[in-house]
Amino acid sequence: MSDTGVQARRSAVYLLDQVLGEGKLMSELLSAGALDNLAPEDRARANRLALDTLRGMERADRLLQKHLSKYPPLTVRNVLRVGTVELCQGGAAHGVVNAMVQLVSRHKSLGHLKGLVNAVLRKIAADGPEAWGQLRVPRLPKWLRGPLVQAWGAEAMTGMEAAHFAGAPLDLTAKSDPAAVAAATGGTLLPTGSVRVTDAGQVTAMPGFDAGDWWVQDAAAALPVTILDPQPGETVLDLCAAPGGKTMQLAAAGAVVTAVDDAPGRMARVRDNLARTGLTATLHIGDARAETGSYDAVLLDAPCSATGTIRRHPDLPHAKDGSEFGALIDLQAELIDHAWTLVKPGGRLVFCTCSLLPDEGEVQVDDALARHPDMTADTGALDRRGIESAWRTTEGGLRLRPDHWADRGGMDGFYIACLRKSA
Incomplete structure (x- = not known):
């Protein structure tokens, strides 16, 4: 490990500073090259440390508050959090403490706090690992936990939080x-x-x-195409397609695929993935609401809160506060209405979101069915291998949650519905 691991740890702390202080998502930071200056081994370690710290932050803060009379600046707090998580995961006390002290001592405005970091982390090294496992599974922030408990109940929420903490x-x-x-x-x-x-x-x-x-x-993300059940030669439009997993599924099934997304960088990934897998699709860069044509089937994986992906992206509930969700819900309804105009008579639209919020799933489809007299929920499309009856919803869709398949490692949260246009 280069420089006794200080570079990887410094980068992990930088990621946490950006997520917790600036509201940035790690995916945005990594796409912008936040870790590109690191060797591959250090890059992987920095990413893992940041993710593990975000997952275990509630536990780390509970252990740290016993040794802090007041909160230090955010960067030092994040140094202490990373060090605490490492120590409680079995990291060698000498190496972890020395590296975190070294990290702070090199910081121009924070070097005077190296004694604090040294003293606190040595105390954590002594009593933290035993206390760590006795603390409750970390909970989601209140702004998100409240609506999810209301939607799915406290017991389900406990299961979902256990899945988030375990990772994916x-x-x-x-x-x-x-x-x-x-x-x-x-x-x-x-x-x-x-x-x-x-x-x-x-x-x-x-x-x-x-x-x-x-x-x-993710296994949950693969199910929308399974439910759409593309047939060889069918024309299928994949809206909001990047990074292209569903596009490749459609192409592999023999469909004639057109994939649309408004992000050129993400569409470059779709192009690369198609080339690697030897699959073919027509790619359009642009707003899905401007797309024209007539298709046997349309797949709409609409922009959403992404709350179903927290076990993979534990930064999300800390970087966001839910203030943008209303605009996303309005956009989803607009996309459904436009996508419906592109479906041939007798054709089908599969609508899905990687969200745990009913407003981005069950409620959207309920409202869409009320708006479109020629739209029905095709519940027969849900009769696929491995899909459990308990996942079905009253309006005719499918609700997937992180606590499903708990004994297998869970799955992402998703909502999926197949909507059939009358002939």
Whole structure:
């Protein structure tokens, strides 16, 4: 580990400063090159430290508050948080404490607090690891927890928070042969056909990556295309398509795919993924609401709060406060209405969001059914391998939550509905 791990830890603290102080998402920071100056090993470690600290921040703060009479500046607080999480995960006390002290001592305006960091982390090293496991599973911030408890109940919320704290394994979608991909990668074949890999390591080094045999996609995110059930030769429009997992699923099924997204950088990833997997789709960069045409089926993975992805992205509830959700809900309704004009008579629209909020799922479809007399919920489309009856919703959709498949490692939160246009 270069420079005794100080560079990776400094970068982890920088990510936390940006998330907790500036409201930035880690995905934005990483896309902007926040860790590009690090060696691959340090880059992976910085990312892991930041994610682990965000997941365990409530526990870290509870341990730290016993040793702090007042909160230090945010950067020092984040140094202490990272150090606490490392120590409580079994990190060697000498190495962790020295690295975090060194990190603060090199900071122009915070060097005078190196004694505080040293003293506090040595106390954490002594009593923290034992106390860590006795603390409750970290909870979501109140602004998000309240609506989710109201929607799903306290027991389900406890299960979801346990899934968030545990993080997520790596799920793969096979281009053609899930069993072969599972065998090659050492993964497990899930009931819905995805392959789940634990302790995967570097994705690009895994068997089958260069050959394009599979792509990374959470098992829940793979279900919208399963429910759409594309047939060879069907014309399918994939709206809000980036980064392209569903586009590749559609193409692999033999559909004639047009993929649309308004983000050029993200669409470049779609193009790269298609090239790697040897699949074909027509790509349009632009606003989905400006798209024209007539298609056998439309897939709309609408922009949403992404609250269903917190087990993978624990920064989200700390970087956001819910203030933008109203605008997203309005946009989803607008997108549904436009997408419906692109569906041929007798065709189908699959609407989905990676959200845990009913307003971005069940309520959207209830309202859409009321607005469009020629729209019905095709509940028969939900009769697919591995889909459990308990996931079905009253308006005819599918509700997936992180606490589902708890014994298998959970899944992302998703809402999916197949809407059929009358002939």
